Structure formats: C-alpha cells, structure tokens
Amino acid sequence: EMKDRQHFLEGLITAHNNRRLIHGSPPLRWSEDLAASAQIWAEKLAKQAHITYCELSGVGENITFFPPSIDPETAVEHWYAEHEKYEFETPGWQNGTNYFTQIVWKSTEEIGIGVGQVRLLNDSNENIGTIPNSKNRSYTLAQDGEMVVVAFYRPSGNNNRAGQFNVNVRKPVQLTKPT
Secondary structure, three states: OOOOHHHHHHHHHHHHHHHHHHHOOOOOOOHHHHHHHHHHHHHHHHOOOOOOOOOOOOOOEEEEEEOOOOOOOHHHHHHHHHHHHOOOOOOOOOOOHHHHHHOOOOOOOOEEEEEEOOOOOOOOHHHHHHHHHHHOOOOOOOOOOOOEEEEEEEEEEOOOOOOOOHHHOOOOOOOOOOO
C-alpha cells in the first residue's frame, strides 16, 4: 500500500501543470472517471509486469514502470525529458517524444492517474516466469516491487492531423521552471 497515495497523485498533477505552464498550456483538471480507469489498468499491468496500452477511445496514455522509491517530480521529469529530442521547427509525431508531447499538449484538459505495485511473488503470479514463448517476448518483465504509473489524458494528445502538433506543442514561453 502506498503510504501517501493522495500526496503522490497530487505531486504528479503539479509536476504536469508546472511543465505545461512552461509551454503555454493551461493546467489539467483531475478526472475521477479517468483515474478509476487508470487505476484498474495499473493493477492489471502490475499483475502482468509489462506494459500494454489500454487504447480507450479519445484517451491518451503515458505508462512507465519506475523503481519503488520514485517521487512524482522524477517520474514526470522522466517523461518530460524527451523535450530535448523534440524538433519544434518540424512539428509532428516524432519517435521517442510522445510522453513529452502528451504532457504539454495544449488541448488536453483532464488527467486521471493510477498506480500499481509489481508483486511477482503472489500465488496468482507464480508462473510469471513461464509465460508462453518467453524467448520471443518483445518486452522485459518489470522487477518485483516496481511501481507502474498509468496516466490517462482527455482529449488525447499526439493527434497527427495537419497542424495539430504546431498548435498544441509550443516552444517554452519561460525558460525556468516555477519553484
């Protein structure tokens, strides 16, 4: 059980909104129904110990397994750090920048977050090491104890229709993060 779950979730929202401010995007509002869906998904991913995407219609998602000691600021910075690779001069879908672009996507209004913890040693998971075709898996299993953070966003970002990236992913309007 996460000691201070509410504090952790609030920290994640604050970390998102501080970074959105840098790019001239309005703050995200918390959505209870997105959070409920994200929590169900986080618990599923914690059980299976690898990432799959939920693909709810109209919902964007950022999902990562983190070390158990992760703090909200570091988690969001891990996603946001992709901004270093994003070419603002050629706006559009760019490989390895989708976490960043979803965080700052201007027309996204709501966020809901779920958190799960990997417990590989549960009775229910005793066969996790013998998943069929494990030699051919395209993913690595998360470590025992790791936290999975599932953030759902609505409306979803990363819409590749003409002009959308240009409007929604803006260059920083201020260079320093607010303290």
